[in-house]
Amino acid sequence: KQEVTQIPAALSVPEGENLVLNCSFTDSAIYNLQWFRQDPGKGLTSLLLIQSSQREQTSGRLNASLDKSSGRSTLYIAASQPGDSATYLCAVSGQAGTALIFGKGTTLSVSS
Amino acid sequence: GAGVSQSPSNKVTEKGKDVELRCDPISGHTALYWYRQSLGQGLEFLIYFQGNSAPDKSGLPSDRFSAERTGGSVSTLTIQRTQQEDSAVYLCASSYSRGDEAFFGQGTRLTVV
Numbered sequence: 001k002q003e004v005t006q007i008p009a010a011l012s013v014p015e016g017e018n019l020v021l022n023c024s025f026t027d028s029a030i031y032n033l034q035w036f037r038q039d040p041g042k043g044l045t046s047l048l049l050i051q052s053s054q055r056e057q058t059s060g061r062l063n064a065s066l067d068k069s070s071g072r073s074t075l076y077i078a079a080s081q082p083g084d085s086a087t088y089l090c091a092v093s094g095q096a097g098t099a100l101i102f103g104k105g106t107t108l109s110v111s112s
Numbered sequence: 113g114a115g116v117s118q119s120p121s122n123k124v125t126e127k128g129k130d131v132e133l134r135c136d137p138i139s140g141h142t143a144l145y146w147y148r149q150s151l152g153q154g155l156e157f158l159i160y161f162q163g164n165s166a167p168d169k170s171g172l173p174s175d176r177f178s179a180e181r182t183g184g185s186v187s188t189l190t191i192q193r194t195q196q197e198d199s200a201v202y203l204c205a206s207s208y209s210r211g212d213e214a215f216f217g218q219g220t221r222l223t224v225v
Contacts, residue, residue, distance in 0.1 A: 031211045043116075043203060044216040089155070093211055099145050099168060100205075100214060104154035 002027045006090055006103035013080055014111055021075040021106045023090030028071050030092045034100065035064050035075050037086040044089065048075070080110045114138075116217035118204050124223045125194055133189045133220045137206030144187050145207075145214065146179055150200040158202075161187065162210050194224045 003026045013019055023033070032051045036044040048057045048064040050073070056065040063076040077084060087107045091100035117136040125131050137144050146158040157171035161181045172178070176195075181187040191198055201219040 034214060036216075043218040044205075046213055046215060049213045091155075091214075098210070099157050099160040099171070101157065102147075102155040 002030075002092060002094065002101045004090060004092055004101055004103035006088075006106050008106060009104070010107045010109075012109045012111065015081060017080050017110075018076070018078050019080055019108070021077070021088050021090075021108070023073040023075070023103055025071045025073075025092050025101075027094070028068050029095045030068060031095050031098075033064075033066055033073050033090065033092045035062075035073075036089045036091065038089060038105070039086050047088075077108075080108075082110050082112045084108060085110050116204055116206050116215055118202075118217035118220050120220060121218065122221045122223075124225060127196060127224055128193055130190065130192045131194055131222065133191075133202050133204075133222070135187045135189070135204030135206075135217060137185065137187070137204070138215060139185075141206035141208050141215075142184065143207040143210050143212070143214075144181060145205045146187070146189050147203045147205070148200045149203060149219070155203065158189070191222075194222075196224045198222060199224045 005024045007022045034049045035047040038044050050057050050066045061078040066073045087105040089105045091102045119134045142163045144161045147155040159179045160168040176192045179189045201221050203219045205214045205216040207214045
């Protein structure tokens with residue numbers, strides 16, 4: 001059974017810092033991996049999708065990497081801003097393109 | 113529509129009553145997912161529809177929970193004889209096809225009193 005773990009559970013940084021959020025998964029036979037952000041009381045916003053054949057994806061200040069063989073992904077946020085404060089969730093789907101399995105998230109707080 | 117739409121946004125119900133939650137996926141999306149998020153918990157998978165295939169119901173927590181998807185579009189999640197532990201935010205997502213980028217609705221906050 002696929003399990004997804006995100007470390008750390010919470011992170012506080014001052015504005016301007018670069019930071020890395022970690023995601024690990026137990027079954028490396030994944031179809032893709034997706035990073036989301038969730039603001040309090042809101043739904044999830046898709047940030048980046050990495051297909052299993054890809055190593056990384058970039059969008060603006062965000063860069064996500066995937067090492068499928070070791071069951072790891074990282075989300076790199078450059079020059080963090082207070083508006084980046086949210087919970088970041090990692091999710092993987094299985095080889096058959098099955099439903100996404102989520103980690104419990106990392107809650108990020110960026111202070112000005 | 114422009115995004116995934118869920119209704120109602122909030123629902124308060126008495127213990128023992130049945131509730132129906134609705135999800136309108138993005139037009140043309142063949143995959144539709146339901147998740148549950150309890151306070152302080154992660155997203156718990158409930159059920160997954162893909163085109164005309166039989167749905168993956170492996171996440172439904174009990175036989176009080178059921179879902180259907182009519183005409184490959186709108187989906188309804190039904191909870192019968194609601195219990196207090198059913199209180200949570202119920203999130204729906206859709207994607208163009210299985211394994212594609214998933215887009216979420218804003219959720220329905222269910223409170224059972």
